[in-house]
Amino acid sequence: MEFTIKRNSFFEELSKTSKIIDYKSINPILNCVLVELTNDKLVLISTNGTLSIKCVLNNDNSHLEVKQTGRFLIKSKHILEILKRLDDDLITVIMVENNEIKIKTTKTEFNLNILDADDYPLIGFREKGIELNIDAQEIKRTINQTIISINEWNKKIVLTGMNFKIKDKKLLISATDMFRISQKTIPLKLQENEDINITIPFKSILDLNKIIENTKQLKILINENYATFILDNTIFQSNLIDGQFPNVEGAFPQEFKTAITVNSKTILKTLNRADLPTDDNLSSIINMKIQQNKIFFRSTITDIGTFEEEFDNFTSEKIEDLNINFNTRFLIEAIRSFDDEMVELKFVNNVKPVVINKKGSEDLKQVVLPTYITN
Amino acid sequence: MEFTIKRNSFFEELSKTSKIIDYKSINPILNCVLVELTNDKLVLISTNGTLSIKCVLNNDNSHLEVKQTGRFLIKSKHILEILKRLDDDLITVIMVENNEIKIKTTKTEFNLNILDADDYPLIGFREKGIELNIDAQEIKRTINQTIISINEWNKKIVLTGMNFKIKDKKLLISATDMFRISQKTIPLKLQENEDINITIPFKSILDLNKIIENTKQLKILINENYATFILDNTIFQSNLIDGQFPNVEGAFPQEFKTAITVNSKTILKTLNRADLPTDDNLSSIINMKIQQNKIFFRSTITDIGTFEEEFDNFTSEKIEDLNINFNTRFLIEAIRSFDDEMVELKFVNNVKPVVINKKGSEDLKQVVLPTYITN
Structure with a gap:
């Protein structure tokens, strides 16, 4: 395996995939990012059980040049520190042994331990479902305004999430701990009223907020068990919380x-x-x-x-x-x-x-x- | 007891006295600041055993108006939070009962618990000794440049301090952990070579650095057991570490x-x-x-x-x-x-x-x- 890539882009996408990692996980494999290189793209994947993320780098967005395909698993913390401290615009990554990669710039070389990619769980990203197109910055603002009413440790599990519901062609985003309610209404451009009433876990909401950054457009795909968020070259997929979210408007x-x-x-x-x-x-x-x-x-x-x-x-x-x-x-x-x-x-x-x-x-x-x- | 004072000045001097407090101290009295009001000045005192500080507020520097003298002991953390959150320029402090003061502005009143000032230890501030006059900002810079070589947990106690020595009418400030040495030479305007070779504890050096802030001129008074630092309206007095500091120049x-x-x-x-x-x-x-x-x-x-x-x-x-x-x-x-x-x-x-x-x-x-x- 060998590729050359823009250092900044590689750093940024690796940071994104790292943000959702739960470093308290007892499985060391889940502290890693899966790096998969095919003929024309580099895919980075990570997961914390509830939530998975996939970032795609290619020649257009990050000057990727593939010399030999392959895949490996790496602790993102260390490689991020290295990328941050290098000066060159481009870096070359070469797999030198089964358990080692080399990161090269003009004058600097790092040899880094890696893990076996075959040990990583297989993660399926669903890219089908009811589709909503929303201003990503509006969603970010809404999350900040409504997350205050979630008690992450609520004994009623459905209340540990944020509810997304369509009503009168509008998206209602609600959170409550039964002592207070936060609700935001966002108008949508919908042909017909879709039947959507899902609750997304607190942790996924927090992570989604971190991932959005300056992205402008957000596509949400909703199917029975998952909500998938598509931002530029990033796919972000969360489990849903089962159970009936209370009808807060009644209060x-x-x-x-x-x-x-x-x-x-x-x-x-x-x-x-x-x-x-x-x-x-x-x-x-x-x-x-x-x-x-x-x-x-x-x-x-x-x-x-x-x-x-x-x-x-x-x-x-x-x-x-x-x-x-x-x-x-x-x-x-x-x-x-x-x-x-x-x-x-x-x-x-x-x-x-x-x-x-x-x-x-x-x-x-x-x-x-x-x-x-x-x- | 009753006085009116500029809120900002009272806040700043209370912050200074609070900075040296060791909140891990088991004696709750030492978590407090002693507030003493005489006819023409308000004196704030605190100590952590190694180090004591005294700040003086008067009509000139803080619009102090004294109505009735008195003294009390207060947990500075809470009163600082209150002063920070008030809007008015001036506040009035009134002792309403033996264990309670009132802080008043135009529309806001806080009633606060206080402790008995008689329980506070008596602290003597020495204002005599060999006198050095130095640029306070130069001392601050020097502390930052040399403190790196102190290992606060060194088993050789004398090395847990910073050494101040006069040689050839120059001040040598040194720190070492025996693996490295930092030494700064500061020229002094001295009539004759004073015999000074003292070692100031690490914690006092850290606190001195915090207290200096933007002060320009620093007067140091050195006597047998103490170093006293005088900055504007603040007196800062530290114990010294006994023992012979190694002759680092030899290395x-x-x-x-x-x-x-x-x-x-x-x-x-x-x-x-x-x-x-x-x-x-x-x-x-x-x-x-x-x-x-x-x-x-x-x-x-x-x-x-x-x-x-x-x-x-x-x-x-x-x-x-x-x-x-x-x-x-x-x-x-x-x-x-x-x-x-x-x-x-x-x-x-x-x-x-x-x-x-x-x-x-x-x-x-x-x-x-x-x-x-x-x-």
Whole structure:
């Protein structure tokens, strides 16, 4: 086996395949990347059980020149460090023995141990299914905005994932831990309403977010057991979580008695004061007393003391006196997902959830249940 | 007790005093900062046993207004978080009960638990001794350049410190672990040669470096048991290490058979390729074969493989064939201390240390012993 390739491209695609590797895996084979060289392309494959990834390098995208085909298995960590530290634009990789490759540039040579490619599990990548074409950057933003409501350690397994559902030719992406809900609506160009309701594991969502980087276009292929994400020269395939994801829309209140509008940065400053980092790292509970022109915030911070603040930097469409308590951190994370924008907080009473959205847009909804615990 | 103060100044000086605190201390009192308010100044004191610090705030440097004097003890971590998150320029601190203070701004109030100031140890700050006046930024740079040769866990206690010695009206700052030596010479404006030869503990040196920040002028006062560093409104006092620091100058070779000049960045790139991060985090051993126009570098990296490189990007005044081995990381750290400069590497033979200095200047010398271990 022998090939020459652009160092940067090889480094970048190897990094991508490495990102999903679970280094805690007890099987050393799964800490490796499979490198397969055919006549016209170099394929890199890795997997962590839940998730597999395949990157394709060729002459067009990475100046690949194949001298002799072949395949090997390598610990990506070391080869990445080497590629990072070399200077030349092009590198040559030669298999010198069954268990050794040589990486060559003009003046530098590394001899590296490799493993036997035959020991690697066979991974099938499905490239068929219902097809959705979406702006990759929009998906990345959506993941960041909604992942806050997933509790990775939830005992209800279906809630450890992010739900993708088609409704009225729109894609609804939802996450919930039963104390809060995050939901984003993305319009799609669909001919007909596809029947899609799948839940993707938390870890796959995290990794997908890392892989997207600056990619513009994302194709999602959905079939019975897998979701396949295609980005440029990368195929990313995840298992799905079985089970019925709760119908979260049912939990959204529709009629509100109080609606206040506030700049997200302003209210976040107040909430951050109410939730100082403590040794036990638990969130404080914040008490909000809403009156006509003022909100009184109050919290007790374990082992530290108490916080009180008078807040009047808001406008309201309608307002009724209300005394309500929240997990401060849930409220912070929900409001922070809106960046520096005017947000609307809509309340019914002190036991119904608050609904938060950008003023004038309901594309993204954050819903947080009040808590019954008081200070 | 009651005072008003500029929030930023109070935050900065509290941060300084907090930096030296050893949070692993089993005595909770030592995790606190002592706050003492007299008629015209606010004094903050903390200690970690080896090292004590005192910062003085007054009306000039921090808009201090004293309403009622007093003192208390507080866990700095929490109050720092609060000060960071407030918006107002000025804050008011009031002792409301024996065990509680209130921090007030226009709309926000925090009530915080405090401890009894009488429980804090009495710390004396010596402001007498032999006086040296030095550029604080030069000391900071010197610490960064020489601290590399200290092994904090050295069994020979005197080597766990940095040595300050006056010789020929110059200050020599030295560090060694017996495998390498770092020495910097700083000219002083002295009337006569003072008899100074003290060793300051590693931890104090680290903390001094953090405290200096952007301060310009540093006054050092040396007496029998302490070194006191005075920076603006901060006094920083360290214990000294007993024992005779080795006469490191005696280990410097004077006559060389080979002297090569190389850009530090260029040779660092090669050395970094020879020392990839491994699981055991031990440095590789680098073999250098020096010939008339070329150096051949070679290393074996545990569990990864081998490295070889031909290097010709250097000039030489005189050169003899030499085959010599070094701990790669020692060589990297020594050369890195020169930033992006032309450095000179001077060799005698394969058992005598290499001396490294900036081309044309011997203010900073890095000396590294070869190793007898070969690949």
